[in-house]
Amino acid sequence: MTKKWWHDKTAYQIYPKSFLDTNGDGIGDLKGIISKLDYLKDLGVDILWLSPIYVSPFADQGYDIADYYNIDPRFGTMEDMEELIEKAKEREMYIVMDLVVNHCSDEHEWFKKACADPDGEYGNYFYIREKKDGKSPTNWRSYFGNSVWSDIPGTNKQYLHSFHKKQPDLNWENEAVREEVYKNINWWLDKGLGGFRIDAIINIKKALPLQDYEPDRADGLCSIQEMLSRANGVGEFLSEMRDRCFKPHDAFTVGEVFDEKPEELDSFIGENGYFSSKFDFNETIFGGSEKGWYDAKAITPEDYKHCCFAAQRHVGTTGFLSNIIENHDEPRGVSHYLPEGECSLEAKKMLGGLNFMLRGIPFIYQGQEIGMENTVFSSIDEVDDIATLDQYQTTLEAGYSPEEALNIVSRYSRDNARTPMQWDASANTGFTNGTPWLKVNPNYRDINVADQMNDEHSVFMFYKKLIQLRKHPRWKETIIYGTLEPVLEDEKNIMAYYRKGPETLLIIGNFQKDEQEVPLPRMPKEILINNYQEVSYDETRIHLKGWQFLVLEI
Numbered sequence: 001m002t003k004k005w006w007h008d009k010t011a012y013q014i015y016p017k018s019f020l021d022t023n024g025d026g027i028g029d030l031k032g033i034i035s036k037l038d039y040l041k042d043l044g045v046d047i048l049w050l051s052p053i054y055v056s057p058f059a060d061q062g063y064d065i066a067d068y069y070n071i072d073p074r075f076g077t078m079e080d081m082e083e084l085i086e087k088a089k090e091r092e093m094y095i096v097m098d099l100v101v102n103h104c105s106d107e108h109e110w111f112k113k114a115c116a117d118p119d120g121e122y123g124n125y126f127y128i129r130e131k132k133d134g135k136s137p138t139n140w141r142s143y144f145g146n147s148v149w150s151d152i153p154g155t156n157k158q159y160l161h162s163f164h165k166k167q168p169d170l171n172w173e174n175e176a177v178r179e180e181v182y183k184n185i186n187w188w189l190d191k192g193l194g195g196f197r198i199d200a201i202i203n204i205k206k207a208l209p210l211q212d213y214e215p216d217r218a219d220g221l222c223s224i225q226e227m228l229s230r231a232n233g234v235g236e237f238l239s240e241m242r243d244r245c246f247k248p249h250d251a252f253t254v255g256e257v258f259d260e261k262p263e264e265l266d267s268f269i270g271e272n273g274y275f276s277s278k279f280d281f282n283e284t285i286f287g288g289s290e291k292g293w294y295d296a297k298a299i300t301p302e303d304y305k306h307c308c309f310a311a312q313r314h315v316g317t318t319g320f321l322s323n324i325i326e327n328h329d330e331p332r333g334v335s336h337y338l339p340e341g342e343c344s345l346e347a348k349k350m351l352g353g354l355n356f357m358l359r360g361i362p363f364i365y366q367g368q369e370i371g372m373e374n375t376v377f378s379s380i381d382e383v384d385d386i387a388t389l390d391q392y393q394t395t396l397e398a399g400y401s402p403e404e405a406l407n408i409v410s411r412y413s414r415d416n417a418r419t420p421m422q423w424d425a426s427a428n429t430g431f432t433n434g435t436p437w438l439k440v441n442p443n444y445r446d447i448n449v450a451d452q453m454n455d456e457h458s459v460f461m462f463y464k465k466l467i468q469l470r471k472h473p474r475w476k477e478t479i480i481y482g483t484l485e486p487v488l489e490d491e492k493n494i495m496a497y498y499r500k501g502p503e504t505l506l507i508i509g510n511f512q513k514d515e516q517e518v519p520l521p522r523m524p525k526e527i528l529i530n531n532y533q534e535v536s537y538d539e540t541r542i543h544l545k546g547w548q549f550l551v552l553e554i
């Protein structure tokens with residue numbers, strides 16, 4: 001495999017709105033990110049992915065873009081952005097932006113022009129169809145609930161939106177749309193961006209002609225996934241985008257790819273793939289139900305292990321997965337994957353370590369490095385996220401009481417990951433001098449950056465060690481390019497694997513609070529990482545404390 005500049009990097013996702021506010025408006029900004037570059041450098045991360053900062057009405061927190069060429073004033077100016085790219089470069093860091101081109105905002109000028117003249121040039125930038133006898137063109141349900149179709153006022157026509165009604169889908173079949181997208185990507189890459197995280201990209205290809213499918217709920221609608229599973233040919237658009245934009249710039253790209261067909265893996269992330277990498281969502285989607293969050297099945301440590309290994313086996317050495325335990329669309333990883341009430345320091349480190357040492361590119365989501373946890377919602381009025389509000393309604397409609405519904409959606413809410421970054425123990429956790437746009441997690445006095453940077457046993461210090469190990473000249477080749485081989489797979493609540501390259505490493509985690517002893521496949525030569533002070537083993541057995549995590553050279 002040809003070595004690429006991003007293979008040995010560690011990435012970090014910033015959710016700008018919640019990172020650091022420097023002007024007191026309660027919203028994080030680019031100046032805040034610039035002021036923390038040294039903190040991020042000290043942690044050891046190289047690639048910074050910023051969730052959208054373009055001009056947006058914020059119906060979906062910036063994933064609804066009204067102007068692809070400008071920075072939303074709430075985040076700062078283009079000069080701030082250029083300064084960020086420059087200052088990152090000085091520190092040998094790369095800035096990666098979010099590329100949201102399945103849809104734009106209904107406040108984008110293209111959509112305004114399309115509404116003014118649906119049969120004109122811009123009408124063809126979107127999916128616009130006549131209603132039939134007052135009925136929507138198809139029966140698909142959007143990701144945020146209700147029909148994917150909304151009216152164009154003053155007409156008998158509707159437009160398609162896979163997500164919120166303020167996010168009209170762009171018509172990728174129209175060459176003019178694709179040209180606009182490529183022009184914009186190249187414009188940003190020419191500014192010195194390292195690349196893009198690519199939003200909802202599978203959705204750009206629709207199964208044509210548009211038609212109804214079997215309903216899956218009492219509302220008579222079916223999940224939009226029904227249509228996507230029948231859509232073929234997305235690769236034509238993706239290879240065009242790769243050849244016209246990413247390849248000439250040697251850009252790093254990571255796709256938010258769900259639902260690709262297994263045989264398409266190589267075309268997606270192989271040597272000449274559409275993208276450099278794609279996220280592994282096997283764990284995050286586990287237990288999901290078409291009915292909604294109220295019907296979701298909780299994930300156990302055994303499920304977690306099997307999901308990770310299935311993804312790793314599927315990809316093998318074809319390409320690089322991007323590994324996460326959380327992002328801005330998920331609850332906090334430590335609250336989701338560790339059994340309830342088990343968010344101890346050791347358990348957090350174990351989960352982080354097991355994920356970080358997998359083959360692929362590790363992505364740390366802001367606050368993960370200090371072990372931030374899910375927040376507490378005392379009322380649905382404290383929730384901002386549209387997906388959570390929709391799920392709350394769905395749960396009530398399924399017969400749950402308001403209190404039960406709040407409990408259920410709290411577990412999965414995207415707002416868990418969107419509460420302000422916990423910098424210190426001062427008012428509003430040092431995130432803002434004003435009123436934060438989303439309530440700070442009340443546990444910030446116990447969990448914050450300032451404390452952890454001064455504590456050698458903190459979660460922060462542990463992540464730092466993991467990153468240093470990944471960069472260490474002796475282990476680098478094995479950790480980056482080595483194969484992954486699961487081991488002790490039948491030992492309950494043990495997740496263990498070899499990383500084999502020029503060296504052999506054994507990564508092992510005891511995914512439970514009770515101690516346990518398991519066979520040791522080979523005698524360790526050196527202990528490279530341990531989330532406790534000691535470990536006990538002999539030639540044949542290793543005794544692990546609850547949540548113990550080890551990286552051993554064997």
Ligand code: NOJ
Pocket residue numbers: 060063100163199200256328329
């Ligand atoms: C995926 C993004 O991560 C999510 O936050 C957003 O709501 C949808 N795509 C729509 O853009």
